[in-house]
Amino acid sequence: LLLEDNEDVVDVGTWEDWNGAEAGIDVYGKVLRASTDWLEQHNVFGLERFEPTKNVEIIELPGYSHDTDSTELISRLKSIIEAPFRSLHDVLHPEIDPSGVVAGLLAAPTSPLYTALLFLLPSSPTPLDSEFIRSLSAHIPLIVLPRLSGSHRIAESSARTPHIPSAKLSAFRPASPVALRNGLFRSPETAALLRAEAVDRFLRWREVEKAVEGIWESSLNTNATSEKGEGWSKARWEAEWMEDHAQEVARRVREDATRNGPAHCMDGPHAHGLHPSFDPLHLPSLIVFSVSLIGPLRVRVWASLQSAVESLNETKVQVALFGGFCVGVGAGI
Numbered sequence: 001l002l003l004e005d006n007e008d009v010v011d012v013g014t015w016e017d018w019n020g021a022e023a024g025i026d027v028y029g030k031v032l033r034a035s036t037d038w039l040e041q042h043n044v045f046g047l048e049r050f051e052p053t054k055n056v057e058i059i060e061l062p063g064y065s066h067d068t069d070s071t072e073l074i075s076r077l078k079s080i081i082e083a084p085f086r087s088l089h090d091v092l093h094p095e096i097d098p099s100g101v102v103a104g105l106l107a108a109p110t111s112p113l114y115t116a117l118l119f120l121l122p123s124s125p126t127p128l129d130s131e132f133i134r135s136l137s138a139h140i141p142l143i144v145l146p147r148l149s150g151s152h153r154i155a156e157s158s159a160r161t162p163h164i165p166s167a168k169l170s171a172f173r174p175a176s177p178v179a180l181r182n183g184l185f186r187s188p189e190t191a192a193l194l195r196a197e198a199v200d201r202f203l204r205w206r207e208v209e210k211a212v213e214g215i216w217e218s219s220l221n222t223n224a225t226s227e228k229g230e231g232w233s234k235a236r237w238e239a240e241w242m243e244d245h246a247q248e249v250a251r252r253v254r255e256d257a258t259r260n261g262p263a264h265c266m267d268g269p270h271a272h273g274l275h276p277s278f279d280p281l282h283l284p285s286l287i288v289f290s291v292s293l294i295g296p297l298r299v300r301v302w303a304s305l306q307s308a309v310e311s312l313n314e315t316k317v318q319v320a321l322f323g324g325f326c327v328g329v330g331a332g333i
Helices: 070-091 100-106 127-136 177-186 188-217 234-241 245-260 262-266 283-292 294-311 315-332
Strands: 016-019 028-035 038-042 048-052 056-060 117-121 142-146
Touching: 070 127, 070 188, 100 188, 117 127, 127 142, 142 177, 177 188, 188 245
Parallel strands: 117 142
Antiparallel strands: 016 028, 028 056, 038 048
């Protein structure tokens, strides 16, 4: 579909088995790696050699039938898509808010985010197809194409992208496989658009995750910044992706509670806060603290008494000082 008769591809590998081990799930498919350029290298003898860059990776997942458990399949597909999300989430500082600088860095060609999800459909999507598209389009730029016929030709009427309410499809909507291939391999603007859309979805997912973590830890951080970057608008991003932020957070909290049970809320740093706090000002502590001062004060008073004896040498002064010390301790207790 993308690599056949593609003049921009200089090397194509072979299909290999692929599993979702990186995502921590049991999903199997096939992966094909290709290259659009050669990498020059030198061996220990100084001789040049060229290796394929393998900068194109296509993962093909098996199809599904009408009796497929949609909830389980959507959960597995989301886990695959969110695997690079979690890798980036772990390396980003929690206090970093969405901004043009962050979006620009994450949209680099070397970003681990998936560029797009290509959905091959019949001419008319079924309700199950629509459910998949609605659920996954919020996590990855999704491009819908009808299934290819034997001659690889698609009528213009059937090549039109189907309208699915509530689905956030990619702004790049090619009418044919040729247009898709040209957009991905020959249009830097299209590639940049898809990467920017992938970053928008990651940042939305990250805000939901941060809110959920804050709820479980009872320390939700509501601070936000208004920083904007050239080519990336925080206001546009919030208007497009944060409208249903509260619903997404509530949905994620319910999923965590269902998956992990009530014990989840005990895993946070406040899990030991159920016991009453120890009051350092209660009476036994105050008495112990006052008694602990007797030793140092006795040494201090003894030094004072010796000094007073040497200077005044009067017994009445010694008694007066000792009485004053007793009154002070009594007030402390």
